[in-house]
Amino acid sequence: MTERVVAVLGRGLTDPQEPAVTADDLGLTRGDGCFEATRVVTAEDGRHTVDHLEQHLDRLARSAVGLDLPEVDRAAWLALIEQALGDWSRPGEAMLRLMLSRGRESASDGPVTGVLTLTPVNPETLRQRRDGIDVITLDRGTSSTAFAAAPWLLGGVKTLSYAVNVAGLREAKRRGVHDVLFRSSDGYVLEAPTSTAVWLRAGILHTTPTGGTGVLASITQQALFAAAERGGWPTAATLARPGELLDADGLWLVSSGRGVARVRTLDGQPVECKPGVTEQLAGFAGF
């Protein structure tokens, strides 16, 4: 059974074991591009459900605008995704990843590079979704308003330049926890390296505002909040300090792969959560 699918815009399916991008691709040499990742659920009969595909393509298009890349060729991506899914029959959950780079440095007006991968969801991800996670906060070095008037800082753009994000995750591992919640230099909760903070306080679901914070607009969090609002839960975008999260009625990191992962401890302190709430939020988010 296929354990990995790779496809390239303009070329179609390629051998996952073979190189896919050139040495001068600006996605590699500069991290100059953007990406999306979403979950694909494959049933026993081989039928696929792709989570929020339109919203992910919309966000890819917005990231491309933020990077001054050519307009995203939606039809080409949809055709490539269809081709990749046609080669994928492994039942269970997989991650669909779309990467878009500026293309080759040696061809300054040449085409962008588009690469798709499809891989099974990591068992550790499923474990964290089920059991919850321990999290530390780390300073991200930027203030909660730094990105407001500075588009070159690429706030809200899901770029391929994630070295600091993965360094944060390594720091978490070094300190014996699962994940990191970045905080701004002025002390507010921002986001995690690959997920978004959601917390419950006095009956209101909160998340961090986008815009000046540089925080990425999370599609999983938006889906969760939309369903929660339909279910009668009020929601808000709120700048909060880590201390305020410690006495919240629940704190979660949400993302397209891990779903709604309950934060059990933050900086070594327990975070309370009423029984059943995590499951209810996961349902809202489609997990």
Added chain:
Amino acid sequence: MTERVVAVLGRGLTDPQEPAVTADDLGLTRGDGCFEATRVVTAEDGRHTVDHLEQHLDRLARSAVGLDLPEVDRAAWLALIEQALGDWSRPGEAMLRLMLSRGRESASDGPVTGVLTLTPVNPETLRQRRDGIDVITLDRGTSSTAFAAAPWLLGGVKTLSYAVNVAGLREAKRRGVHDVLFRSSDGYVLEAPTSTAVWLRAGILHTTPTGGTGVLASITQQALFAAAERGGWPTAATLARPGELLDADGLWLVSSGRGVARVRTLDGQPVECKPGVTEQLAGFAGF
């Protein structure tokens, strides 16, 4: 004549037109790696001079430490560089670039990826070295002390995650100038996206301190300062505001490709420079 050489650690020379890294290489998917770039001068008889190769390999090794990558295999890189230069006879200046990534996501304990490219220096680079440049300052969003106690922010590590650097350069182009000098959120001069600021004030050559600023230790600036000191010029690492640079006796952006480029205007204001000083500093830096 060969216009471009690509070589890969463990494989040797490869066709520059063919893909060199896989779709799941962490250098591509996360910008999770580091790089070096230096100048190669090739004489008419085909003999090569590589600028400061040992220092660049030293810095690559330090970047690898900063990223928790395995120890840099210096002998392997030197052999790969020798092989690449053996295929390069184009007289004039070229850029040698070494890229090191964490390797493939699908092989968590697998080997790192090492890619080398050799390309002619861009004519625009040579023009800027000769004629000087116009520069704007842009806020980098981080304070001058942000990196001091936060190794996960990767200050001083020359990572592949350069999306903000190239976004800064696009902003410069949009505003009709050549380059950007980033300033900290507390108003101090940091560095340019791919070069380092050097200025002359009251007979002293200055550059920005590394450490808490996150600024990369520049090999070209270090070579320049070492030669200048031998020539009797005092030097200093100084936190300065852009206004202090405007009434300096000269301001330059220095890097391994462009050499010592005189800044003619900063934020639209002229920057004075005594005749002959640029040429003298270029000589110190080996250009």
